[in-house]
Amino acid sequence: MNLSFIAYCFINIIFAALVSPFFMGIVKKVKALAQGRMGPPLMQQYYNLLKLFRKEALYSTDSSWVTRVAPYVNITVIATAALCVPLVFIPEAAYGISNVIVFLYLLATARFFMALSGLDAGSAFGGMGSSREMSISSVIEPVTIVVFAALAFIFNTLNLHEMFRESAGQVHLFDPSLVLISIPLFIVLIVETARIPVDNPETHLELTMIHEAMMIEYSGRDLALMDLSHAMKQTLLMAVLINIIFPWGIATEMGVAGIISAAAGFLLKGAALSAFIGLFESSLAKMRFFLVPNLIMIAFFLSALAILLEVFR
Amino acid sequence: MLTVLFYIGLLLLFFGAVAPAIFFRGGKNQRRLSLALMAISASLLFVFASDVIYENQEVSMTVYRILPSFYFSFFIDRLSAFFILTISVVSFGVAIYSTQYIEYHKNDIRNNILVFLMGLFILSMLLVVSSANTFSFLFFWETMSLTSFLLVMFAYENEETRKAGIFYFIMTQLSGVFLFTGFFMLYLSSGSFDISAASIDPAIMAPVFLCLFLGFSIKAGVVPFHKWLPYAHPASPSNISALMSGVMIKVAVYGLMRFVIFVLEPQLWWGVLILVAGTLSAILGIIYAMKEHDIKRLLAFSSIENIGIIMIGFGLYIIFSLNNLEDLAMLSLLGALFHTLNHAIFKSLLFLTAGSVVNATGIRNIEYMGGLIHRMPKTALLFFIGAASISALPPLNGFVGELLIFQSMMQSHYLTDTLMQVLVIICLAVFALTSALAAACFVKAFGTVFLALPRSQKVEKANEVGMHMLLGPSVLAASCIFLGLSATWLFSKAGYYPQIPDMGVLGAIMAAAFLAIFGIVWVVSSHRTRDVETWRCGIRRGDGWFEYTATGFSQPIMNIFRSVYRTREDYRRTFFDRSSVIFRDGRAEIHLLNFFEVYIYLPIAGFISRVAMVMYRLHNGKLDTYLYYTFITIIILLVSMRWLA
Numbered sequence: 001m002n003l004s005f006i007a008y009c010f011i012n013i014i015f016a017a018l019v020s021p022f023f024m025g026i027v028k029k030v031k032a033l034a035q036g037r038m039g040p041p042l043m044q045q046y047y048n049l050l051k052l053f054r055k056e057a058l059y060s061t062d063s064s065w066v067t068r069v070a071p072y073v074n075i076t077v078i079a080t081a082a083l084c085v086p087l088v089f090i091p092e093a094a095y096g097i098s099n100v101i102v103f104l105y106l107l108a109t110a111r112f113f114m115a116l117s118g119l120d121a122g123s124a125f126g127g128m129g130s131s132r133e134m135s136i137s138s139v140i141e142p143v144t145i146v147v148f149a150a151l152a153f154i155f156n157t158l159n160l161h162e163m164f165r166e167s168a169g170q171v172h173l174f175d176p177s178l179v180l181i182s183i184p185l186f187i188v189l190i191v192e193t194a195r196i197p198v199d200n201p202e203t204h205l206e207l208t209m210i211h212e213a214m215m216i217e218y219s220g221r222d223l224a225l226m227d228l229s230h231a232m233k234q235t236l237l238m239a240v241l242i243n244i245i246f247p248w249g250i251a252t253e254m255g256v257a258g259i260i261s262a263a264a265g266f267l268l269k270g271a272a273l274s275a276f277i278g279l280f281e282s283s284l285a286k287m288r289f290f291l292v293p294n295l296i297m298i299a300f301f302l303s304a305l306a307i308l309l310e311v312f313r
Numbered sequence: 314m315l316t317v318l319f320y321i322g323l324l325l326l327f328f329g330a331v332a333p334a335i336f337f338r339g340g341k342n343q344r345r346l347s348l349a350l351m352a353i354s355a356s357l358l359f360v361f362a363s364d365v366i367y368e369n370q371e372v373s374m375t376v377y378r379i380l381p382s383f384y385f386s387f388f389i390d391r392l393s394a395f396f397i398l399t400i401s402v403v404s405f406g407v408a409i410y411s412t413q414y415i416e417y418h419k420n421d422i423r424n425n426i427l428v429f430l431m432g433l434f435i436l437s438m439l440l441v442v443s444s445a446n447t448f449s450f451l452f453f454w455e456t457m458s459l460t461s462f463l464l465v466m467f468a469y470e471n472e473e474t475r476k477a478g479i480f481y482f483i484m485t486q487l488s489g490v491f492l493f494t495g496f497f498m499l500y501l502s503s504g505s506f507d508i509s510a511a512s513i514d515p516a517i518m519a520p521v522f523l524c525l526f527l528g529f530s531i532k533a534g535v536v537p538f539h540k541w542l543p544y545a546h547p548a549s550p551s552n553i554s555a556l557m558s559g560v561m562i563k564v565a566v567y568g569l570m571r572f573v574i575f576v577l578e579p580q581l582w583w584g585v586l587i588l589v590a591g592t593l594s595a596i597l598g599i600i601y602a603m604k605e606h607d608i609k610r611l612l613a614f615s616s617i618e619n620i621g622i623i624m625i626g627f628g629l630y631i632i633f634s635l636n637n638l639e640d641l642a643m644l645s646l647l648g649a650l651f652h653t654l655n656h657a658i659f660k661s662l663l664f665l666t667a668g669s670v671v672n673a674t675g676i677r678n679i680e681y682m683g684g685l686i687h688r689m690p691k692t693a694l695l696f697f698i699g700a701a702s703i704s705a706l707p708p709l710n711g712f713v714g715e716l717l718i719f720q721s722m723m724q725s726h727y728l729t730d731t732l733m734q735v736l737v738i739i740c741l742a743v744f745a746l747t748s749a750l751a752a753a754c755f756v757k758a759f760g761t762v763f764l765a766l767p768r769s770q771k772v773e774k775a776n777e778v779g780m781h782m783l784l785g786p787s788v789l790a791a792s793c794i795f796l797g798l799s800a801t802w803l804f805s806k807a808g809y810y811p812q813i814p815d816m817g818v819l820g821a822i823m824a825a826a827f828l829a830i831f832g833i834v835w836v837v838s839s840h841r842t843r844d845v846e847t848w849r850c851g852i853r854r855g856d857g858w859f860e861y862t863a864t865g866f867s868q869p870i871m872n873i874f875r876s877v878y879r880t881r882e883d884y885r886r887t888f889f890d891r892s893s894v895i896f897r898d899g900r901a902e903i904h905l906l907n908f909f910e911v912y913i914y915l916p917i918a919g920f921i922s923r924v925a926m927v928m929y930r931l932h933n934g935k936l937d938t939y940l941y942y943t944f945i946t947i948i949i950l951l952v953s954m955r956w957l958a
Contacts, residue, residue: 009822013826053834053837053838053839054838054839055839056839056841056842056843057839057841057842057843058842058843058844058845059842059843059844059845060844060845060846060847061844061845061846061847062684062765062766062846062847063847064686064687064690064693064763064764065686066686066764072827072830072831072834073827075830076823076826076827076830077823079826079830080819080822080823080826083822095814095815095818095819096812096813096814096815097814097815097818097819097822098814099716099720099813099814100723101715101716101719101720101723102707102716102814102819105705105706105707105712105716106707108704108705108706108749108752109706109707111752112701112704112706112752112756115753115756115760116756116759116760116764119756119760119761119764119765119860119861119866120760120764120765121765121847122683122684122764122765122766122847122857122859122860123847123848123849123860124849124850124859124860124861125848126861127760127765127860127861127865127866128861128865130756130760130861130866131757131861131865131866131867131868131869132869134752134753134756134757134866134870135753135869135870135873137749137752137753138746138749138750138752138753138870139746139749139873140749141745141746141748141749142742142743142745142746142749144745145719145741145742145744145745146738146741146742146745148723149722149723149738149741152723152724152726153726156726158720158723158724158812216848217847217848220838220839220841220842221834221838221839224838225830225834289869290869290872290873293873300742304738304742307738308735310726311726311731311734311735311738312731
């Protein structure tokens with residue numbers, strides 16, 4: 001394991017962890033503004049996390065080690081998944097860790113643990129969240145795989161780093177197939193991060209909730225870890241979209257100046273995408289749960305179309 | 314060089330099996346000795362098989378000649394050795410587990426019979442995969458079928474078991490008939506019983522393949538020939554389910570691979586057929602598993618899914634190798650084989666731990682379980698490792714197998730035929746759905762069995778099982794972790810260098826990240842914790858039925874895929890007023906239609922029994938009638954011989 005790879009690990013994970021709450025804050029702020037409210041200050045997410053880390057953790061007497069372990073496992077696998085998606089610079093070699101399947105299955109691991117922790121305390125809300133989360137994730141999985149298969153077809157590689165390197169070196173402004181793929185990729189982002197119209201991140205103790213329901217028994221540092229890993233997951237999926245549609249600015253080799261400018265660039269691009277997500281959420285109503293598969297079918301058609309374009313080219 | 318280990322292993326296994334049959338009144342200690350012999354023989358065979366695989370040797374031997382062209386002969390190459398390895402790992406774990414498990418029945422004679430049959434069953438599976446000619450293949454295949462049938466019938470007093478046993482017997486004989494037909498056609502064409510690439514008439518290639526494919530698919534449980542699995546597995550003792558689901562159905566996979574790769578010359582449509590059948594099995598298997606509440610049936614349906622995944626890999630191998638894409642073909646075959654080993658290990662692990670749960674609680678319905686993680690913590694952990702592995706969570710072994718197959722599918726753009734590319738992409742999407750549903754299914758299985766509060770008194774009183782029943786599955790659980798972490802290294806030792814992530818590095822990164830994050834949180838955050846009660850909307854200490862049950866958990870998926878389940882809902886309502894507003898009373902019924910049974914199995918069974926009725930009328934039991942039949946037969950034969958000559 002060489003030094004530059006280890007440096008990459010640290011920089012990427014820490015950067016992802018640091019910027020994620022900021023993007024969450026922007027989405028919240030935009031939504032508040034759209035509703036005519038002031039909204040929380042942009043740094044509020046950081047204060048929330050700090051507050052939660054300092055508070056005590058409550059555990060149900062009916063819960064087991066699953067509840068206690070799940071937050072740590074979640075943040076671990078999301079941090080590992082962060083290695084698949086370079087935010088500021090693309091390292092030379094990564095022992096094949098940047099494989100798309102590894103990335104997707106690391107996210108699946110987080111979901112697996114989260115769903116089990118929802119069932120652990122024996123609360124009806126947690127179980128409801130787990131059941132819905134696993135159902136939605138099952139239906140979105142073919143879309144996700146086909147989207148990434150389309151990317152693999154276009155870039156002729158299964159390695160996310162190589163895909164991003166190639167797309168960063170592109171001269172055309174927008175490749176039509178990539179634009180087509182960006183739509184299902186955006187839907188995947190919305191579904192995976194539990195946003196309107198699939199889920200409503202604002203509500204607590206409503207029967208509409210999915211992601212929040214699974215978290216309902218968490219408190220203190222465990223909740224902080226869960227929230228942070230959720231925010232990081234959103235940043236990673238956003239980064240995939242950004243690196244494919246608008247990759248310019250990412251550093252393709254290690255260097256202090258390059259990294260700093262790339263970090264600033266990513267912050268800007270991420271903020272713009274977060275604002276877009278906020279507007280998107282504000283302009284839609286929450287869908288009925290069993291109508292969500294229809295949305296997913298649209299995503300599936302578009303991603304399949306992108307592949308067919310490549311196949312018959 | 315190590316061939317002697319093979320002989321010693323088989324001998325020990327044979328003695329271990331036969332001893333309880335001779336001293337059939339022997340007690341617990343004698344059975345322990347037998348099972349210990351089986352475990353030792355499994356470890357010897359493991360050493361032998363890994364030596365053959367890693368040294369890439371070939372071993373052949375002729376053992377016993379009955380008639381000039383009928384003899385038992387054995388040939389072990391890498392493929393056979395790989396399956397011997399699979400069988401030995403699983404039977405090692407099962408043998409240790411069984412020392413305690415079978416003693417739940419207090420009947421010495423029956424337990425001795427169980428050990429005897431189990432030994433013979435393992436022995437026959439080992440000999441099937443090392444057979445060098447179709448004669449010994451079929452002989453041991455039938456031994457395997459017969460012993461497994463008797464094992465399924467172990468609890469024969471039970472009406473359901475008898476039905477399951479008969480169903481299994483019919484299916485397994487059907488498989489035998491197809492194999493026999495296929496082998497006979499091969500013999501007619503090549504003139505020898507040897508399993509080798511002889512000159513075979515191209516015209517009979519397709520019929521031979523179809524016969525063998527049908528025969529092996531029935532045994533492997535490929536949809537639509539899968540119906541025996543969900544009946545036979547719950548009926549048989551759990552250690553036997555582990556062997557049947559873990560390895561017996563893999564022996565059928567071995568057969569298909571052996572004959573298609575080494576004997577026949579594959580055509581493209583064979584690959585397509587296997588790929589499509591595999592995809593269908595995978596998706597239908599897991600969709601049916603999702604609705605199942607009987608823990609062992611759930612596992613049986615999940616076996617159908619996994620056999621489907623193996624078939625997907627094998628079908629891709631044929632398609633890619635016929636398109637001269639050697640790397641991709643190797644990747645998919647490696648995926649199929651590795652998934653075979655993985656599934657053998659984690660499925661037997663799951664069946665064994667499920668058996669522990671069933672023994673400790675006395676029920677199989679997960680709807681009435683829950684909370685067992687507090688009562689059986691070690692079993693829960695072992696089951697958890699199995700569930701995580703089968704859900705393909707990195708860095709466990711289940712992930713590596715699916716990774717290989719996913720990778721080969723995602724590179725299908727190297728195929729020249731565009732229609733073939735589209736087919737592979739459709740299968741890819743379905744496979745992704747399968748894989749995600751498998752995770753959902755095992756969240757449901759682990760969550761409703763082990764987590765939250767118990768939902769019946771039997772479960773509340775359950776206790777942890779004994780040491781051996783933990784030790785056996787522990788070996789398998791450890792292999793799940795080991796195979797996952799060392800996969801890349803193992804492949805490179807065997808001479809395969811697939812382009813996959815270094816699993817060891819991935820595991821190391823995950824472990825390091827976990828420790829680092831744990832350390833940081835430990836330093837930064839507060840350590841105070843408080844025990845509280847779960848919020849149950851004001852109901853204090855509600856019973857377990859307040860939480861999500863298995864039905865509740867699977868309801869959204871059942872709803873999304875309701876067209877697959879073929880449910881029929883009948884509502885009959887009456888109202889007080891004419892505009893149907895004020896409700897008087899009503900009935901709602903949900904019928905689950907068993908698609909394959911109603912539309913495929915029952916019509917065939919009905920046809921056969923009608924034919925049997927006609928035949929029955931011909932038998933009046935009088936000698937002169939039969940002499941008359943014989944006379945007519947001889948006349949017909951003479952005339953037809955004359956005519957043909």
